[in-house]
Amino acid sequence: MPLAGSLDIRSLLEDAPTVTMSDRELHVDDVDILQVLYEIGFADLESLLPPALNPTIPPVITFLAYRARESAFGPFSLVQLRLSARAGVRPRAFLVSAFCDNPAATEELSTFWGYRIHPGGIQLRRFHDRVECSVVVDRRPILEVALVDPQPITGHDVQYPPGMHLARVEDAQGVRPRLVQVDTEYEFRRADRGRPELLTFSPEAWGNDRLVPTEPVSASFAACTVDIGALRYVCNPDLPASEGTERVGPSS
Amino acid sequence: MEFGIFMELSVPRPWTPASERQVYANALEQVRLADELGFDYVWAVEHHFLEEYSHCSAPDLFLTACAMQTSRIRIGHGIVPCVPQYQSPIRVAERAAVLDILSDGRLEMGTGRSATWTELGGFRADPDETKKTWDEFVRVLPKMWMQERFSWEGRAFSMPERAILPKPVQKPHPPMWVAVTSPGTEIDAADRGLGCLGLQPGGFSESEKKVNSYRARIENCDPVGAFVNNKVHTVNFLSCAEDGDHARRSGLKVASMFSYMASQLLSAKEVLPTHSYPSAGLLPALRRESGSPGDAAKSFKGVTMGTPDDVAGAIRQWEAVGFDGINFIHQFMEVVPQQYVLDSMRLFAEEVMPQFKVAPKSEPVAAGVR
Numbered sequence: 001m002p003l004a005g006s007l008d009i010r011s012l013l014e015d016a017p018t019v020t021m022s023d024r025e026l027h028v029d030d031v032d033i034l035q036v037l038y039e040i041g042f043a044d045l046e047s048l049l050p051p052a053l054n055p056t057i058p059p060v061i062t063f064l065a066y067r068a069r070e071s072a073f074g075p076f077s078l079v080q081l082r083l084s085a086r087a088g089v090r091p092r093a094f095l096v097s098a099f100c101d102n103p104a105a106t107e108e109l110s111t112f113w114g115y116r117i118h119p120g121g122i123q124l125r126r127f128h129d130r131v132e133c134s135v136v137v138d139r140r141p142i143l144e145v146a147l148v149d150p151q152p153i154t155g156h157d158v159q160y161p162p163g164m165h166l167a168r169v170e171d172a173q174g175v176r177p178r179l180v181q182v183d184t185e186y187e188f189r190r191a192d193r194g195r196p197e198l199l200t201f202s203p204e205a206w207g208n209d210r211l212v213p214t215e216p217v218s219a220s221f222a223a224c225t226v227d228i229g230a231l232r233y234v235c236n237p238d239l240p241a242s243e244g245t246e247r248v249g250p251s252s
Numbered sequence: 253m254e255f256g257i258f259m260e261l262s263v264p265r266p267w268t269p270a271s272e273r274q275v276y277a278n279a280l281e282q283v284r285l286a287d288e289l290g291f292d293y294v295w296a297v298e299h300h301f302l303e304e305y306s307h308c309s310a311p312d313l314f315l316t317a318c319a320m321q322t323s324r325i326r327i328g329h330g331i332v333p334c335v336p337q338y339q340s341p342i343r344v345a346e347r348a349a350v351l352d353i354l355s356d357g358r359l360e361m362g363t364g365r366s367a368t369w370t371e372l373g374g375f376r377a378d379p380d381e382t383k384k385t386w387d388e389f390v391r392v393l394p395k396m397w398m399q400e401r402f403s404w405e406g407r408a409f410s411m412p413e414r415a416i417l418p419k420p421v422q423k424p425h426p427p428m429w430v431a432v433t434s435p436g437t438e439i440d441a442a443d444r445g446l447g448c449l450g451l452q453p454g455g456f457s458e459s460e461k462k463v464n465s466y467r468a469r470i471e472n473c474d475p476v477g478a479f480v481n482n483k484v485h486t487v488n489f490l491s492c493a494e495d496g497d498h499a500r501r502s503g504l505k506v507a508s509m510f511s512y513m514a515s516q517l518l519s520a521k522e523v524l525p526t527h528s529y530p531s532a533g534l535l536p537a538l539r540r541e542s543g544s545p546g547d548a549a550k551s552f553k554g555v556t557m558g559t560p561d562d563v564a565g566a567i568r569q570w571e572a573v574g575f576d577g578i579n580f581i582h583q584f585m586e587v588v589p590q591q592y593v594l595d596s597m598r599l600f601a602e603e604v605m606p607q608f609k610v611a612p613k614s615e616p617v618a619a620g621v622r
Contacts, residue, residue, distance in 0.1 A: 218523055
């Protein structure tokens with residue numbers, strides 16, 4: 001059988017968001033997205049993911065940056081650090097942590113979708129020769145990443161696997177630790193890809209100092225509409241996804 | 253219909269020298285039996301770095317052992333990744349020729365390009381280039397085999413004039429195939445006069461469209477070799493027993509494990525936006541992006557599992573779609589006992605295979621259609 005996660009989630013639960021189950025959806029019209037992927041080392045790979053998830057071979061981290069020019073909360077930027085995974089037979093990305101520059105957006109994304117978000121200063125800038133993103137916390141850069149030499153592609157070529165967010169889920173049965181699956185749909189207006197470039201990355205600032213990039217994989221940029229759907233599935237983080245998945249929401 | 257067995261050589265953890273040796277020994281036993289029973293082909297994949305899924309990284313060596321222990325079955329060397337970071341086409345031509353000699357002219361040459369980032373990234377190969385390099389490899393391989401000396405100035409590789417030795421026993425050269433997983437590769441196969449080696453069980457109607465477009469297109473192909481290998485094979489899971497329920501349970505164990513392990517692979521498409529891989533590669537239908545993480549991999553219509561009558565019925569459906577052959581996966585991760593695999597093959601050969609056997613086709617002729 002494939003390798004399975006062995007992460008003890010208790011330490012992560014201390015500051016995990018509490019999710020209120022609802023049928024909330026979020027539509028954002030005009031979003032720029034930079035996605036940069038790097039391989040990381042294999043050492044102690046299983047301990048990076050909860051038992052519900054399987055690591056990929058090789059393990060890959062993703063910097064996924066959104067810049068929303070307008071939304072129900074005003075403009076906001078969000079940068080996620082995700083780790084590639086499988087939930088059963090499904091490709092998924094485990095959210096390690098995220099930074100956001102808008103408190104109202106932070107509150108919404110944490111409460112209804114379990115984003116583990118910290119406040120940070122974010123810049124996502126698109127030039128003709130590069131797209132770059134930086135995250136600054138306490139005046140210290142913790143991420144400077146870029147797509148170099150963009151070339152047009154179609155949106156169909158870009159993939160963003162659904163996120164799996166560790167959260168405390170509050171429902172009629174009380175508060176339980178769960179991985180919530182965040183399904184997001186994208187409607188692309190343009191897309192580019194290019195060479196990834198990582199200038200600064202402080203993994204400890206993102207909550208796991210073992211996520212050290214070793215090998216560049218890819219970088220893409222997209223301008224699109226983003227729809228984050230209502231939660232449909234949650235998983236017991238301590239069981240394989242095939243055993244511990246529950247349907248949630250109105251039709252459950 | 254022709255029938256083959258398809259070897260991934262998957263090795264479940266924990267890995268020990270004994271476990272890898274046992275998987276290879278079991279596979280060789282299956283190949284010897286397949287030869288005795290009248291199976292037409294044994295195919296062995298070439299994969300690298302695919303933990304558990306496939307430990308078959310040197311298939312030419314495994315197939316040499318197969319050739320030395322058999323007398324009749326055709327030796328399917330495929331899929332050989334035609335990616336220069338993996339191997340030079342010179343070495344591919346040389347090793348294949350040796351295998352053809354040692355098998356006394358039984359080599360079938362399967363070509364392809366890999367679909368996983370695990371493999372392509374491991375060799376630091378550029379996924380954008382693999383279609384192009386595959387195209388160059390399949391054009392030069394027949395020339396390397398047929399010409400006394402050969403030189404080339406190309407995109408993927410270059411060489412001054414040299415004799416590439418030895419030459420294959422089969423003249424003008426061994427039959428050539430290409431693995432078909434990505435949409436449109438069946439057209440590539442037809443245009444080049446290559447056999448179409450389907451690696452992706454799919455629906456009947458979708459398969460029929462592919463077969464029909466292949467057959468129509470190959471009529472006016474420009475073959476890369478000296479003859480056209482007009483054949484379309486598909487892949488399926490074989491589990492045949494008098495107790496149909498037992499056969500289906502055993503077969504589904506193999507199929508489910510195969511699909512589960514395939515879904516764990518990191519496809520090139522998943523991590524790199526590229527036109528070069530329009531599908532996710534292996535079994536994309538089984539790994540929809542959204543949906544429940546709790547879902548199991550789904551089976552498909554026409555699976556060759558059950559009683560001999562069930563299996564024969566499924567094969568008739570594939571035959572009606574237009575396939576010339578089926579290559580069977582009958583073991584994966586050693587999830588069913590070796591004895592069950594052997595018994596299933598025997599029953600298939602006794603009761604199913606004769607229903608589909610036809611007189612042998614004529615040998616290939618230069619510039620003709622095989």
